[in-house]
Amino acid sequence: MINKVVLVGRLTRDPELRKTPNGASVVSYTIACDRRVKTPGQPDADFINCVAWNKTADIMSQYLHKGSLIGVEGRIQTRSYDNQQGQRVYVTEVLTENFSFLESKNAQSQGGYASQGGYNQGYGQQNYQQPSYSQPVQMGSGAFGSDYETNDTLDISSDDLPF
Numbered sequence: 001m002i003n004k005v006v007l008v009g010r011l012t013r014d015p016e017l018r019k020t021p022n023g024a025s026v027v028s029y030t031i032a033c034d035r036r037v038k039t040p041g042q043p044d045a046d047f048i049n050c051v052a053w054n055k056t057a058d059i060m061s062q063y064l065h066k067g068s069l070i071g072v073e074g075r076i077q078t079r080s081y082d083n084q085q086g087q088r089v090y091v092t093e094v095l096t097e098n099f100s101f102l103e104s105k106n107a108q109s110q111g112g113y114a115s116q117g118g119y120n121q122g123y124g125q126q127n128y129q130q131p132s133y134s135q136p137v138q139m140g141s142g143a144f145g146s147d148y149e150t151n152d153t154l155d156i157s158s159d160d161l162p163f
Contacts, residue, residue, distance in 0.1 A: 003075040005094050009033035011068045017061035027057035052096035073098040
């Protein structure tokens with residue numbers, strides 16, 4: 001079975017840091033992810049509740065704020081509790097295993113997107129620096145591929161096929 005979530009979006013509010021009785025840090029936050037296909041009369045984004053624990057929670061609460069653009073890796077979990085009226089309440093949320101800053105500090109303070117380079121530090125399982133490019137990368141031309149007309153055909157012999 002696979003339970004893997006990858007999200008990119010902006011925080012809808014400042015992360016809320018709490019401590020458990022054992023001293024573990026837990027942060028709750030909501031991320032807004034734009035929908036690729038926009039349907040008239042429907043919301044343009046999904047608002048997804050997330051939670052992070054321990055060091056990840058501490059770092060998120062320290063460096064992130066409402067509007068921060070982040071990438072999140074994790075898994076979906078469902079938990080339940082009894083509310084004050086004695087009713088069972090179920091909560092489904094993303095348990096954050098790893099996250100990345102997706103914009104520079106300058107872009108965060110200006111409230112905009114980072115156009116080039118920028119700081120991208122992952123927390124959790126891997127750390128890496130985002131490469132910076134002096135010019136935008138053009139997909140579909142040069143080393144990345146070539147433009148094909150609809151009437152172009154590929155000449156492949158049956159010996160070249162893996163099946």
